[in-house]
Amino acid sequence: MTEAQESHYPAKMATIADVFDIDQRTGFMPPDPPLDRLPQLWEAWEIVLDAAVESKLQVGDKLGLTKEEKTISKKWRERVRAVRTTLMITTSLS
Numbered sequence: 001m002t003e004a005q006e007s008h009y010p011a012k013m014a015t016i017a018d019v020f021d022i023d024q025r026t027g028f029m030p031p032d033p034p035l036d037r038l039p040q041l042w043e044a045w046e047i048v049l050d051a052a053v054e055s056k057l058q059v060g061d062k063l064g065l066t067k068e069e070k071t072i073s074k075k076w077r078e079r080v081r082a083v084r085t086t087l088m089i090t091t092s093l094s
Contacts, residue, residue: 044083052076 017024023031037046051057058065060073 044087048076048080048083051079 016022022028025031055072055076057076058069058073060070060077065073
C-alpha cells in the first residue's frame with residue numbers, strides 16, 4: 001500500500017462487530033439472558049400470563065372458536081382488566 005493510500009485509512013479499523021454493536025460471544029442476542037419471570041412487583045401479570053398459557057388461550061375474535069374457547073377468552077380478558085384496574089389503583093395510592 002502506498003503512503004497516499006495509507007492516509008485514507010484510520011490507524012485502527014473498526015470491526016464489523018464494533019460498527020453494528022454485535023456482541024463477540026452472543027452475536028445479535030443480548031449478552032445477558034432474559035428474565036425467566038418479572039420481578040415480584042409484576043407478579044399479578046405473570047399469573048395472568050400463566051393462566052393464558054395453561055389454558056392454551058385463543059384470541060377471542062379468532063374465526064372458528066368454539067363457544068367454550070370464546071368464554072375462556074372473555075373471562076381471561078376480564079381478569080386482565082381487573083389486574084390492570086387493581087394495579088392502577090395501587091400505584092395511584094402510592
